[in-house]
Amino acid sequence: MAVDKKYRLEVLLKTRERDKRKAEEALAKAINALNKARKKEEELVEEKEKIHQAWLDKRQEMRDQMDVGGRIGEGNRFVNYLRKLEEDEVAKQEEIDLQKEVVQQCEEKVVQCRRNYVDAAKAMQVMEKHKDLWRKKLAHELSRKEEREFDELGGIIHGRRQSRGA
Template identity: 55%
Template sequence: MPKARYRLQALLVIKERVKNRAAEELARAIIKLQEARKKEKELIEEKEKTIKEWFKSRDRMRKEMDVGSVVQEGNVHINFLRKLKEDEEKKQEEIEEQRDVVLECEENVGKHRKEYIEAAKEHQVMVKHKDLWKKKVADELSKKEERELDELGSTIHHLRKWKGEKGQFTL
């Protein structure tokens, strides 16, 4: 007798592919989120560095002015401090934009995580169905073999009875 074929095998394969694709998309989204967080951290560090530079330059300017420096040098320092403040504000804007990117990436990860969970559940349902189907087929095959063996035993018994043979276990 030919081995029974699972009729939903194609659907099971499709569900497995969907699950694998969802896992890959989730992994890509997580990597993108990590990169966005890393960039945000770098921007914050750059801003802090700019702030420290601003304080150092201001202190340097005060020391030079206390010693008695030329007005032109004071203007250069003021322009430099103004440029550092502008850089700080620009970095803050970049940080805010990057925070929006991070939030978007987090939402994307959440969406892909839900899709993966759903695909994994659907795949698991199909695997469970296939396992139950295999068990059912095995039970049916076992019952069929049992019936055939019972019929064979009954036939042998009737043939012996018809021939008048006694069984080897009779007294």
């Protein structure tokens, strides 16, 4: 005999599945945002290193020219350029610091999304377990009902045989 009853909490189970899917998507987006933030931070660090290397190269070039007897005007030009590179390096460090804060916020968001996903998965798992137990209980009740009906039928048949035989 087939089980025709509908699970009464099916709507809640579907809601839990939808919540889990949304939490999974939010986690994926948060991880993606974190990866982008980390990549941008790495790029900023590389840019800062290039600026610092340019500063070192220009400084060495200035020393080389001054050692050979460069003009005073050339020295001022080098000094101004070096000062500009130092300002650029400081500005880039500020950008890096801001980006580190963004990375930190993204990491916190990933942790929160991961928690939400785990909670949603557990809630769905509880509902699935409940549905499985409900099915087993329903099957057991159906089996007991069939047994009672067969016992009753067997009793009727036995009673008729007894009455015929007497």
